[in-house]
Amino acid sequence: MDFFNEQQVLAAKELLYKIADDHLILGHRNSEWTGLGPLLEEDIAFSSMAQDKIGQSEHLYNLLHDLGEADADTVAFTRNKGQFHCCQMVELPIGTYDFSLVRHFLFDFAAAVRFDLLAESSYENLAKIVKKYRGEVKYHTMHANTWMMQLSAANEESHTRIQNSLNELWNQALGMFEEGPYEGILKESGIFLGEKVLKERWLSVVLPLLEKYGLTVSAVNYWKPVNGGRAGQHTEHLQPLLDEMCEVFSTDPSAEW
Amino acid sequence: MDVKPVKAKPMISKEEIIEVLHEVKDPEIPTISVVDLGIVSNIEVSPAGDVKITLTPTFAGCPALKLMEKMVAERVRHVEGVGTVEVETTFDNPWNTDKISEQGLLALKKHGLAPPPRHSSTSQLDVLERMACPWCGSTNTSMKTPFGPTLCRSMHYCDNCLQAFESFKPVE
Numbered sequence: 001m002d003f004f005n006e007q008q009v010l011a012a013k014e015l016l017y018k019i020a021d022d023h024l025i026l027g028h029r030n031s032e033w034t035g036l037g038p039l040l041e042e043d044i045a046f047s048s049m050a051q052d053k054i055g056q057s058e059h060l061y062n063l064l065h066d067l068g069e070a071d072a073d074t075v076a077f078t079r080n081k082g083q084f085h086c087c088q089m090v091e092l093p094i095g096t097y098d099f100s101l102v103r104h105f106l107f108d109f110a111a112a113v114r115f116d117l118l119a120e121s122s123y124e125n126l127a128k129i130v131k132k133y134r135g136e137v138k139y140h141t142m143h144a145n146t147w148m149m150q151l152s153a154a155n156e157e158s159h160t161r162i163q164n165s166l167n168e169l170w171n172q173a174l175g176m177f178e179e180g181p182y183e184g185i186l187k188e189s190g191i192f193l194g195e196k197v198l199k200e201r202w203l204s205v206v207l208p209l210l211e212k213y214g215l216t217v218s219a220v221n222y223w224k225p226v227n228g229g230r231a232g233q234h235t236e237h238l239q240p241l242l243d244e245m246c247e248v249f250s251t252d253p254s255a256e257w
Numbered sequence: 258m259d260v261k262p263v264k265a266k267p268m269i270s271k272e273e274i275i276e277v278l279h280e281v282k283d284p285e286i287p288t289i290s291v292v293d294l295g296i297v298s299n300i301e302v303s304p305a306g307d308v309k310i311t312l313t314p315t316f317a318g319c320p321a322l323k324l325m326e327k328m329v330a331e332r333v334r335h336v337e338g339v340g341t342v343e344v345e346t347t348f349d350n351p352w353n354t355d356k357i358s359e360q361g362l363l364a365l366k367k368h369g370l371a372p373p374p375r376h377s378s379t380s381q382l383d384v385l386e387r388m389a390c391p392w393c394g395s396t397n398t399s400m401k402t403p404f405g406p407t408l409c410r411s412m413h414y415c416d417n418c419l420q421a422f423e424s425f426k427p428v429e
Contacts, residue, residue: 041404051320
């Protein structure tokens with residue numbers, strides 16, 4: 001990128017890696033619902049969202065390639081766990097449907113706000129791509145919202161399940177907004193307003209919805225973001241996911257597809 | 258000195274390329290061509306007949322895109338007078354459902370897909386709750402799920418003719 005100086009390139013790479021890795025890993029988790037969805041429509045929904053997310057990650061890896069990183073397949077399939085920058089929430093196993101649904105709700109509203117912010121980015125190639133993604137993620141937030149609304153009101157069991165998953169995931173979700181070492185550069189150069197702004201905007205969208213559905217989150221002073229993922233610290237769940245995801249690729253990395 | 262008239266090699270025009278691209282269909286919806294689908298965003302033809310075609314994906318994760326790139330390159334390569342062929346993908350001027358031609362909307366309907374409404378903003382997805390049924394035309398319909406057999410389709414039910422149907426999702 002001609003307008004980037006060295007520091008800005010590092011900052012842009014860090015930003016691209018975390019977004020791309022979040023989408024690749026959650027995309028892979030979503031794909032695990034293929035064949036297992038509680039309804040055929042949900043099976044298809046999670047499979048479609050998986051396809052969207054993995055496709056979105058691919059174009060972000062292509063941007064990284066333009067900035068000098070290896071090509072998309074190499075980056076996606078040959079890094080070890082410590083080189084991934086996804087937040088820990090996305091790597092957690094799919095669990096029960098209510099768990100995957102609440103994670104999908106928390107994640108996709110954050111992705112939508114992130115894309116809104118990045119659509120105004122000075123990094124034009126990124127802005128162009130996320131404008132495209134905005135149209136796609138609207139269907140994801142719509143889907144999440146529909147089911148959150150229905151299941152939080154259906155009966156006591158469904159409400160309890162959604163509330164319990166929310167309790168389990170809230171601090172995990174706050175880990176999406178872990179700050180990186182380049183927040184200042186990203187903001188000054190107009191690439192990205194930063195994780196703090198993103199988090200505030202996400203809260204202003206998500207909290208009123210949760211309240212509307214009769215769901216609660218703990219008081220702010222109890223919030224403890226699960227950080228570390230952006231710096232390559234991951235749970236024991238990521239490596240088995242990578243092993244499975246890369247199994248076919250690893251049998252012959254030089255194969256032509 | 259006699260100058261023999263040199264028979265000029267006929268220049269390939271952009272229009273000729275568009276014409277042959279009408280033969281290249283979306284592998285997932287074989288009634289619609291890549292031109293009518295609106296994914297051909299640019300065509301450049303050099304004086305030497307070298308062709309550069311730019312495609313833009315409907316959805317970022319569309320698995321048919323790479324196949325369509327190949328199909329487009331293959332078809333254009335066989336046009337007489339064409340030199341090199343280059344096909345690339347871009348997000349400049351990204352695709353939306355208004356890029357589908359009138360002909361394209363008819364082709365979707367022919368495939369049994371409700372065409373997306375014109376100028377629909379996806380910020381108002383309630384349009385999905387009253388898609389016109391491709392079988393009977395009624396708007397007494399409801400959306401069952403915003404996801405379908407391909408990324409670009411949603412699934413609906415018509416309360417008038419009691420048929421399930423799919424729709425091409427509006428994307429802005």
